[in-house]
Amino acid sequence: MSLGIVYALVARGPLVLAEHSTTPTNFQxxxxxxxxxxxxxxxxxxxxxxxxxxxxxQANNIVYLCIADxxxxxxxxxxxxxxxxxxxxxx
Numbered sequence: 001m002s003l004g005i006v007y008a009l010v011a012r013g014p015l016v017l018a019e020h021s022t023t024p025t026n027f028q029x030x031x032x033x034x035x036x037x038x039x040x041x042x043x044x045x046x047x048x049x050x051x052x053x054x055x056x057x058q059a060n061n062i063v064y065l066c067i068a069d070x071x072x073x074x075x076x077x078x079x080x081x082x083x084x085x086x087x088x089x090x091x
Contacts, residue, residue, distance in 0.1 A: 005080055006052070007067040010088055011035055017062075018088075027067055030054075038063055046074060057081045064088070 007027040009019035014035050021027060034047055034054055040061070047054040048070070055077040056065040064084050068077045 003069040004072055005066050005068045005077060007031070008080070008084065009063075009065050010084065011063045011065070012061060013063075031065060031067075034065070035063060044078070053077070055081060057085065059085060062088070 003023075006023050007019070007021045007025065009031060010017045014032065016031075016035075019028075030049060031054070034056070038045075038056065038058055040058075042059050044057045045055075047056075051070045052067050053070050053072070053074070054065060054067050055074065056063055057078070058064075064081045066077050066080055066084075
């Protein structure tokens, strides 16, 4: 059974601007380590940690990141991140 997207955040550098988690976990600690490794240029990448995939898009110095179960694939999480970008920019 796939859990889908279990955590998401929007950050500027190490500063988390918004976040949401569907389960109690230590994702905040792990994402802090990942945020420090993301280069400052616009990029799109997936990190693997345990049985989770950490997907992110960085655009205009803002990082949009979500964590999904490894069985959930990449297409849906990146579509979710693209939707998050559009909503965040429009707000």
